[in-house]
């Protein structure tokens with residue numbers, strides 16, 4: 001099997017992969033509470049796992065490799081339930097910036113941020129934009145369950161996609177680290193049926209902590225979680241991300257459709 005983990009490769013092998021224009025995956029997770037039944041590593045473990053699977057699948061078509069998973073995330077909204085470690089946005093940005101800058105300096109020009117935590121989603125998009133404008137590398141950000149949404153829906157019974165410590169996340173953790181899952185009362189670990197609190201808003205956003213929408217830190221019902229379902233979800237996420245890695249359009253230079261006499265400034269900041 002092709003080695004796709006940056007940390008397992010030697011420097012000369014990484015130089016060769018840069019010459020081959022490999023896509024570098026940068027998985028990002030979190031350490032945060034995941035209800036009464038799951039360990040706090042969930043988002044970190046799953047982001048790392050789907051990234052390794054995606055890089056392996058893609059490497060049959062184009063070179064790809066994955067950095068070690070960044071476990072630091074933006075989880076202020078989970079702090080109230082304990083067990084959570086969070087960064088502020090500026091520090092989070094600087095962690096990803098330092099990693100991306102190192103990768104770009106070694107000659108890699110394509111970076112895929114694979115996010116595994118809802119609280120990082122918008123931040124990763126913003127950071128992808130900043131890193132591209134600053135370093136010139138093509139930086140794409142994808143939250144794995146959004147990327148795999150069409151594949152996930154038919155695999156799940158009680159929900160359409162990942163929620164939190166739910167049927168999906170519990171299934172994937174049962175597939176990977178069953179000894180870390182307390183499955184003695186998964187039905188009793190259900191939470192979040194209190195519903196979303198901005199019920200009048202169609203697109204309204206305000207910061208909230210999780211205690212405003214769940215009594216136990218779970219959003220969803222893990223009762224129907226199984227290891228078999230989890231393995232299918234992990235494979236589906238790997239397939240979806242692999243498709244993205246292998247899609248030429250995703251990594252193509254931006255087109256410039258400006259007609260004569262319509263030019264302003266170059267696409268990148270000078």
Ligand SMILES: [Zn+2]
Pocket residue numbers: 034042043116117164165169
């Ligand atoms: Zn999670």
